Structures are given as C-alpha cells and as structure tokens.
Amino acid sequence: MAGSGTAHLRPLDEVLLRVEDLVVEFPAKGGRVVHAVSGISFDIAKGETLGLVGESGCGKSTTGRAILQLPPPTSGSVVLHGEDLTKADASVVRSRRTDMQMIFQDPISSLNPRRYIGDVVAEPLGVWGPKDRDEQWRIVAQTLERVGIDPDLARFKRPHEFSGGQCQRISIARALVLDPELIICDEPVSALDVSIQAQILNLLEDLKRDSQLTLVFIAHDLAVVKNISDRVAVMYLGKMCEISESDELYARPAHPYTSLLLGSVPEPDPSIDVSSIEVVEGELPSPLAPPSGCRFRTRCPRVTDVCATDEPLMRRVGDDHFVACHHPLITPVEVGQATR
Amino acid sequence: MNTRIGTRETDDPLLEVEDLHTTFTLGHGSVRAVDGVSLTLHRGKTLGVVGESGSGKTVLSRTIMGLNTASNVTISGSVRYAGEELVGRPSKHLRSLFGPEMAMVFQDPMTSLNPVVKVGRQLTEHVRYHLGLGKSEAEKIAIALLTSVRIPEPEARLDAYPHQMSGGMRQRVCIAMALACGPRLLFADEPTTALDVTVQHQILNLLAEQQRDRAMGMVLVTHDLGVVAGRTDEIVVMYAGRVVERAPTTTLFAEMRHPYTEGLLRSIPKTSEAKHTRLNAIHGRPPDLLSPPPGCKFAPRCPYAQERCRNEEPPLTDPETPGHSFRCFYPIGTPENRAAYESNLAAGLPQTLAAAGQLLATEEVA
Numbered sequence: 001m002a003g004s005g006t007a008h009l010r011p012l013d014e015v016l017l018r019v020e021d022l023v024v025e026f027p028a029k030g031g032r033v034v035h036a037v038s039g040i041s042f043d044i045a046k047g048e049t050l051g052l053v054g055e056s057g058c059g060k061s062t063t064g065r066a067i068l069q070l071p072p073p074t075s076g077s078v079v080l081h082g083e084d085l086t087k088a089d090a091s092v093v094r095s096r097r098t099d100m101q102m103i104f105q106d107p108i109s110s111l112n113p114r115r116y117i118g119d120v121v122a123e124p125l126g127v128w129g130p131k132d133r134d135e136q137w138r139i140v141a142q143t144l145e146r147v148g149i150d151p152d153l154a155r156f157k158r159p160h161e162f163s164g165g166q167c168q169r170i171s172i173a174r175a176l177v178l179d180p181e182l183i184i185c186d187e188p189v190s191a192l193d194v195s196i197q198a199q200i201l202n203l204l205e206d207l208k209r210d211s212q213l214t215l216v217f218i219a220h221d222l223a224v225v226k227n228i229s230d231r232v233a234v235m236y237l238g239k240m241c242e243i244s245e246s247d248e249l250y251a252r253p254a255h256p257y258t259s260l261l262l263g264s265v266p267e268p269d270p271s272i273d274v275s276s277i278e279v280v281e282g283e284l285p286s287p288l289a290p291p292s293g294c295r296f297r298t299r300c301p302r303v304t305d306v307c308a309t310d311e312p313l314m315r316r317v318g319d320d321h322f323v324a325c326h327h328p329l330i331t332p333v334e335v336g337q338a339t340r
Numbered sequence: 341m342n343t344r345i346g347t348r349e350t351d352d353p354l355l356e357v358e359d360l361h362t363t364f365t366l367g368h369g370s371v372r373a374v375d376g377v378s379l380t381l382h383r384g385k386t387l388g389v390v391g392e393s394g395s396g397k398t399v400l401s402r403t404i405m406g407l408n409t410a411s412n413v414t415i416s417g418s419v420r421y422a423g424e425e426l427v428g429r430p431s432k433h434l435r436s437l438f439g440p441e442m443a444m445v446f447q448d449p450m451t452s453l454n455p456v457v458k459v460g461r462q463l464t465e466h467v468r469y470h471l472g473l474g475k476s477e478a479e480k481i482a483i484a485l486l487t488s489v490r491i492p493e494p495e496a497r498l499d500a501y502p503h504q505m506s507g508g509m510r511q512r513v514c515i516a517m518a519l520a521c522g523p524r525l526l527f528a529d530e531p532t533t534a535l536d537v538t539v540q541h542q543i544l545n546l547l548a549e550q551q552r553d554r555a556m557g558m559v560l561v562t563h564d565l566g567v568v569a570g571r572t573d574e575i576v577v578m579y580a581g582r583v584v585e586r587a588p589t590t591t592l593f594a595e596m597r598h599p600y601t602e603g604l605l606r607s608i609p610k611t612s613e614a615k616h617t618r619l620n621a622i623h624g625r626p627p628d629l630l631s632p633p634p635g636c637k638f639a640p641r642c643p644y645a646q647e648r649c650r651n652e653e654p655p656l657t658d659p660e661t662p663g664h665s666f667r668c669f670y671p672i673g674t675p676e677n678r679a680a681y682e683s684n685l686a687a688g689l690p691q692t693l694a695a696a697g698q699l700l701a702t703e704e705v706a
Contacts, residue, residue, distance in 0.1 A: 055536040056507070163625055193392040193563060198607035198621035205616065206700055220536055227609035227617060246615045264541040265611055266566030270593045274570035279545060280538040283506060 004039045005313030008243050008322035012082065015043040016214050017067070017182060022076035024062050028288060035287050036062045038238040039076070041314075044231075046181070049208065049215040051229030051246065053222055053261070057284050059238040060218045064184040067216065068100050069093050080182070098128050101175035105187035107167035111159040111174075117144075118155035121174045128178055139177060146210075147173045147203060165196035169203065176207070184216045189224060201228055222265050226250055231320070234258045237295040238287060240314075244321035254323035254330040257296050294326065302327040352423060354525055354557040355381040355404070360417035360427075362396075362403045364410075371629045373399040375581035376417075383524065384555040386548075388568030388589070390604070391578035394626050397561045400578070401527045404559075405444060406434040421525065439470045439521035445547075447530035449510035453502040459513055460498030467520045485516040489546055508539035512546070519550055526551065529561045544571060565605055569593065574663065577601045580627050580637035583656060587664035597664070597671035599642045603695070623691035623699070636667070643695035644670045644680040 004021070012018060024037040037059040044050045052060040066073040069085055078085045080100070085093055101124075104110040111120055118140060125136045141151035147169040159167055168188060175183050185204070189197040205228065207213055219225050225232055226246050233243040234255060242255040253259040260280045282299045285291055291298050297307040304327065312324045315332040323332070362374040373396045381387045391397045402408050404419050406426060419426045421441065426434065446452040454462060463485065464478035473481070479498065486494035489512040502510055511531065518526060528547060532540035548571055551558050560572055568575055568589070575592050577585040577600065585598035596602050606620040624641040627633055635652050639645040646669070654669045670677045684692035693699040 055538060165625060193626075194565075194604060195392060195607050195622035196625065198609075198619035201609070202619055202621055205618070221609075222537065223609040223611045226611055226615055227613070227619065229615060250611050261538060262611065264537040266537075266540070266544075266564060266569065267610065267612075268565040268569045268593070268605055268608055270569045270589050272570050274541075275545065275548070277541070279541050281542075283508065 004041075004239070004311060005315075005324060006041045007314040007316060009041055009043050010045070012079065014045055016046040016048075016081065018043040018077075018079045019063075019067060020077045020079070022063065022066055022078070023074045024059070024066050024071075025074045032288050035238050035290050037066065037073070038290070040235070040238070040240045042233055042240065042243060044182075044214055044216065046214055047208070047212045048230045049217055049228055051225035051232040052216060052218045052235060053220060053225050053232060054235035055220065055284060057237070057287065058235040059287075060235050061186050063235070064102070064186050064216055064218050067182075067184060068097065068102060098124075098178045099180050100182045100184065101178065101180040102184045102186065103168075103171050103175050103188045106191050107164055107171050107188075108159060110171055111167055113159050116156050116158060117149075117162075117170055118151075120159075121170065121177055124174065124178045140173075143173045143177045144170075146176065146207065149173065163196075164192055165199060168192065168200055172200075172203070172207070176211075179211075180213075182214045182216070184218070186218045187220070188217075190219060190221065197224070204228060222250075222261060234261065237284060237290055239295050240324060241296065242321075242323045242325075243314075244323075245319070248318060248321050252318070252321075252330055254317045254321065254328040255296075255325050256300050256302050256327070256329065259329060260301075294324075351382070353380045353420075354383045354422060355379075355559075356418070356420040357404060358418040358420075360400070360403060360419060361415065362399050362408060363414040365412045365414065366630070369630045372632075373581050373629065374403055377576075377578075377581075377583050379576055379583070379586070381525070381557045381559065383557050384551070385574070386551065386558045386560055386572045388572035388575040389559060389561045389578060390563065390565060390568055390575055392563055392604075392626060394580075394629065395578040396581035397563075397578050398529055399581075401444070401529055401559060401561050405438075405442060405527060406431065407444075436470075439466045439523065441523055442525040442527070443518035443521070443523040444527040444529065445511070445514050445518045445531045448534050449507055449514050450502075450534065452514055453510055455502055457501075458498065459500050459502060459505070463498070463513065463517055463520060466517070470521045481520065482516075485520055486513070488519075488550070489513075489516045491516075507535055508543065511535060511539075511543055515543070515546065515550070519554070522554065523556060524554075525557045525559070527559045527561070530563070531560075532567065533562070533564075540567075565608060577604070580629060580632055582637060582667065584638065584668070585666040586656075587666075588662075591661060591664050595661075595664075595673065597666040597673065598638075598668050599644050599670075599672060600638045601666075602672055603641075603643075606695075618697045620695055620697055623694040636669075641691050643684060643689070643692040644677055645684070645689075645691070646670060646680050 020041045021039050022037055023039055026034040028034050054060050067078055121140045122136045144151040149169050189200050217228050229246045232246045232249050234241040236257050242258050253262055263277045280299055285298055293309050294307040294312050297303045306326050312326050314322045314324045317323050317330040317332050357379045360374055360377045364371045377400055389397045460482055463482040467478045467481055483494045486497055491497055491512055532543050572589050574588050576583050579600050585601045603622040607622055622641050627637055633640055636649040636654055639649040648669055654667045656667045657665045659665045670680045
C-alpha cells in the first residue's frame with residue numbers, strides 16, 4: 001500500500017464485520033493533522049481471526065479502537081451485522097459494545113489495582129447483565145474457569161497478587177463475560193515471557209474454537225500473528241499494504257514491505273546468516289506529512305517514478321491474496337478486473 | 341588516553357566470572373537472584389545470556405559491572421576483567437573503567453537518556469571526563485560516533501533533546517554513548533526489546549558491526565532465542581538465578597540437553613510453521629525466588645521430572661562435547677529421558693501433557 005481500494009472485500013452477507021475506507025485523523029499543533037489511518041478497508045467472517053501487523057505508528061491500534069468507535073473514525077464505515085456503527089445513534093453504538101470487547105497490551109495496568117478480581121470481571125455485567133449479585137457471580141465464576149483461573153481463590157484478591165500471565169487471563173475473562181462475538185486483542189502477548197505467551201495464545205485458540213469467537217489480533221510480532229491468524233493484513237503508515245490468507249502471505253509475500261518485515265524476524269536457527277538479510281533502511285516518515293503516492297516509496301527497494309504520483313490500489317495476486325503495490329513481487333492476476 | 345589494564349594482546353579471557361552470587365535481603369527473606377554463575381568471555385566474542393523475566397540475567401550483568409550497590413545486596417564470588425579482580429573494588433575505581441573498558445546499553449532507550457539534556461552533551465560528557473578532551477574536540481568525536489551509528493545529520497542532532505527522536509534513534513544514541521570511549525567489553529541488556537522488528541534488525545546489525553570493527557567482547561542479554569541464534573558464539577541459558585545449560589551457539593541449537601532450553605525453543609511461534617500450530621507451552625510459571633523448590637528449580641514445570649529431581653539439585657555437568665555443560669539428571673536425547681517422559685505421560689503429569697500438546701490451555705496453572 002500503502003494503497004487503497006476495496007478489491008479484497010467479500011460480499012457483505014458473508015462477513016461479520018466490514019470496515020470500508022476507514023480514516024482516522026487527529027488534530028496536531030499549528031492546525032496540522034496526524035494521518036493515523038488513511039482509508040483502509042477489510043472484513044472479517046464469523047469465527048475468523050484477522051491479524052493486523054505493522055511497525056509502531058502504522059495505525060494498527062488506532063484501527064482496532066476505531067472499530068469500537070473509540071473514538072469514532074473521521075470518515076468511512078464500520079459495518080457490524082449489516083449495521084453501520086458510524087452512522088448509528090450513540091445509544092445503539094453503546095448497546096453494540098456488548099458484542100465487541102477489547103483486550104489490552106499491558107495486563108497489569110489494564111486492571112484496576114484497588115479492586116477485587118471478582119468485581120473487575122463482574123463490572124461489564126453491572127452495566128449490561130443481570131442485576132442480581134449471585135447471578136452475576138455465577139457468570140463471573142464460569143468465565144474465570146474458562147480462562148483457567150480458580151474463581152474462589154481469585155474472587156477477593158487484587159491484581160498485584162497475580163502474575164502477568166494470570167492478569168492477562170483475567171483481562172480475557174473480563175472481555176468474555178458479556179459473551180461478545182468480536183474481541184479486539186491489542187498486542188495481548190507482547191508484554192509476556194515466551195513460555196507464558198504460548199499459554200495465552202493456546203488459550204485464545206481454545207476459546208475461539210469453543211465459542212465461535214471472532215478475533216482481530218493486533219501485534220508487531222509476525223510469528224505470533226501467523227500462529228493465531230486465519231488472514232493477515234499488513235499495515236504501513238496508516239495504509240494497508242497486503243492482505244492474505246496467512247500461510248500464503250508468509251510463503252509468498254507480494255509487497256516489498258511484507259518481504260522486508262519477514263526478513264527481519266529473528267528466527268531461532270543459527271544456520272541463518274543474519275548479515276545477508278536485506279534490512280529496511282531509514283525511518284518511518286512522519287504521519288503529519290505522509291509521502292505522496294505510495295507511502296512506502298521512501299524506503300522501498302523497488303521504487304519508481306509512478307510510486308510518487310499514483311497511489312496503488314488493491315489487486316488480486318492469488319486466491320484470497322491481495323496487494324496494493326505498483327511493483328509487487330508476485331504478478332497480479334486479471335489486472336484491472338479484480339475490482340468489485 | 342588512560343593507560344589500559346592488561347594491554348597485552350593474549351588469549352587470556354577478557355572476562356572471567358566464577359561462582360558469582362548476588363543475594364538481595366528483603367524484610368521477609370532473601371532472594372538469591374544470581375546463584376553460582378560462572379562464565380568466560382574472550383576478546384571479540386559474543387556471549388548470549390538467555391532467560392525469562394526473573395531468571396537473573398539482568399542482575400548478573402549489573403553485578404559484573406558493579407552496579408548493584410544497594411545496602412541489602414550481598415555479592416560473593418569472583419569477577420575478573422582482563423585478569424583484574426573487580427568484586428569488592430570501590431565504586432570510584434570501577435567508575436574509571438566505565439567507558440574506556442566496559443560499557444552498557446540498556447533495554448529502554450526512552451528512559452535511559454536524560455530528557456532535559458541535549459543529546460550532544462550527554463554524548464560528550466564522559467568522553468571529556470575520561471579522555472580529557474576539550475569541548476570542540478569532544479564534539480568532533482560525538483559527530484563521528486553519530487555518523488558511525490548511522491544517524492542522519494549528526495551535527496544537527498547534537499542540539500536535539502531525546503524526545504525529538506524516535507525509539508530506534510535513541511537506542512542508536514545510547515549505543516554511540518556506550519562506544520564513545522572505545523570500550524573493550526560491551527553489555528547489551530535486551531537492547532532491542534522495546535523496538536520494532538525492522539529497527540531491531542538494524543540495531544543488532546549495527547552492534548555486530550561495531551563489535552567486529554573494534555574487536556570488543558560483547559554480552560548480549562535477551563529473552564529471545566531468535567535474537568541470539570545468529571549473533572552469538574556461545575550461549576548461557578539461565579533459570580531461577582542459575583545457569584542450566586551452556587554451549588557454543590551451534591551446539592546448543594543442534595543438541596540441546598536441558599528441558600528448559602527445549603521448552604523455551606518449542607514455545608516460540610515460528611513463521612515456518614503452519615497457522616494454528618499448537619504451541620508447546622511450558623507448564624506453570626517461574627518459581628518464587630523467596631522460596632525456591634528444593635531440588636532442580638525447573639522440576640515443577642519439567643515434563644521429564646522424576647522423584648530425584650524434586651529432592652536433589654543436579655550439578656552443572658562436565659562438558660562431554662567441548663564447552664557444552666548442563667544441569668539435568670535426565671538430559672534430552674538419552675534413553676533415561678525417554679523413559680522419564682513415557683512414565684510421566686502415563687501418570688498424566690500436567691507438565692508432561694502440556695509438552696505433548698494434550699493439555700487444554702485452561703488447565704495451565706499460569
């Protein structure tokens with residue numbers, strides 16, 4: 001992409017969530033504008049996990065939050081179950097939040113340190129669930145059990161009495177307690193040790209299988225994203241570069257940026273000669289004044305003149321594999337026809 | 341320039357650590373954060389220290405540097421830098437070593453620079469102190485250093501404050517600072533953990549390049565086996581303050597013997613595996629160092645643990661292949677290990693089921 005286009009979207013009745021032409025801008029000093037997300041589109045089918053990857057500042061977290069209307073996007077649409085949340089009344093959006101929950105990066109600071117675990121997990125029920133305390137506790141206990149926390153031990157404990165991995169399990173329980181359809185996971189394992197990270201990833205897989213959850217999994221670690229995702233979208237500076245079924249993306253990256261990102265992943269294999277791997281040179285340009293045309297052109301090894309003038313559109317390069325690049329590493333199929 | 345200790349260019353090790361213990365005395369007990377660690381590093385070589393949070397890897401590097409100076413810290417054992425004993429030396433003496441002899445790059449580039457001092461002054465402060473240079477000469481060195489760590493427009497950057505730079509840039513400044521007086525030993529404590537993968541790759545390449553050019557010894561501390569795989573000569577794996585396995589890098593990956601090393605490697609997701617590959621998580625979590633288990637510290641999480649492991653701590657073995665030692669009664673790849681695994685699996689031990697991928701994530705006692 002660093003491009004736009006909607007060629008990769010599936011029919012609306014096949015998907016749970018469709019995000020189209022999402023733009024999120026923030027005001028900056030001197031009347032300038034931070035272009036955090038600039039026209040990205042994607043969709044997620046029910047029970048699917050979509051991985052969103054990219055470097056810090058590429059807009060992946062902002063995208064996740066914009067789905068929840070936190071804050072509402074500057075323009076574009078977020079359609080959940082055929083209903084456009086960006087145009088819906090505030091009260092409707094509020095009630096839809098029960099279908100969409102979020103898990104944050106830092107498990108310890110995302111739990112209130114002064115409250116009991118039982119109350120933290122029950123809080124969403126206090127707003128939307130049964131008002132009867134015993135009924136609430138029954139649901140909370142069930143949910144804690146689903147994430148591997150002993151409810152009776154945890155009920156009157158505070159977050160500091162738990163490890164990072166346990167706190168993340170509690171955060172997951174809090175997100176699950178309203179039985180949502182969609183969970184946005186914003187870097188849920190990046191603060192955890194590798195052995196605990198594996199436990200949490202396995203837990204998310206189990207939960208997803210058992211209750212048909214749909215996940216948006218935001219992370220910067222490409223290996224983690226591949227492990228958990230059905231499809232992966234690569235973002236760069238507020239734009240989408242490539243979206244694909246995940247095995248295909250990692251086997252045959254089509255965007256030069258994806259390919260460079262994959263090369264940067266440190267693999268636990270000493271036979272790989274790390275000095276021979278191509279590196280992404282330079283720094284991420286400022287989102288205050290993003291480059292014209294393709295946003296990746298300032299760092300792209302395949303850049304030509306057209307990249308500065310025309311923004312690339314999403315094109316199909318394989319079954320369920322789309323790329324927004326003028327010079328992709330895989331030749332696009334049916335050039336110009338892969339639009340809907 | 342100051343006279344250097346041990347200037348003879350010999351094969352003597354640059355750094356020798358023997359039976360180092362660091363103990364923190366707390367109100368309700370004491371924590372042996374580093375518990376009998378020995379290691380050796382030669383000039384121009386890189387040693388990887390791998391372990392999870394709480395394994396003692398950071399305390400180890402800080403102890404070697406003499407930075408654990410609080411009153412509740414007890415240090416015993418020996419740290420010899422170029423033949424000279426450092427344990428017990430006054431911090432004033434150690435200070436004369438920081439910079440020209442040894443230096444450290446810390447994990448978090450956001451907090452390891454002073455936010456209210458311009459980068460130029462932070463870079464030249466110790467250059468002027470140690471090398472006795474004037475302001476303008478020190479500035480020339482600073483510019484050369486910033487150029488060598490590939491910071492664009494180095495002259496302009498001298499007048500910048502840290503917040504005006506990105507994380508990757510700040511880590512480059514920290515590396516430039518560490519390299520400023522030409523140290524012979526560099527500690528890099530999780531130098532890339534706070535950075536993006538692309539920047540991580542750049543920074544690690546930069547460190548490797550500087551190390552080669554300057555023939556520095558480097559200790560690379562990290563939790564990521566992927567980071568050390570291609571970039572170290574030898575690896576030390578730590579768990580609960582102890583070295584559990586030590587080997588040359590290629591040997592370690594080819595024939596790892598300790599169950600913890602194996603568990604660490606198997607729990608990392610890899611891009612070469614198909615999506616939704618079940619990860620072999622290590623069961624449970626690291627022990628509480630205030631009351632560690634009596635036998636092998638890893639036994640409560642180990643899929644192969646037997647009765648003996650729970651009562652008796654295995655010693656670090658003498659190397660069978662050169663330089664490869666480990667601390668385990670039932671090392672990977674032996675018939676005893678296989679038998680232990682089979683009997684534990686039959687007994688339904690949760691950690692063995694977890695390693696076999698037969699445990700639901702909810703049954704994990706995190």
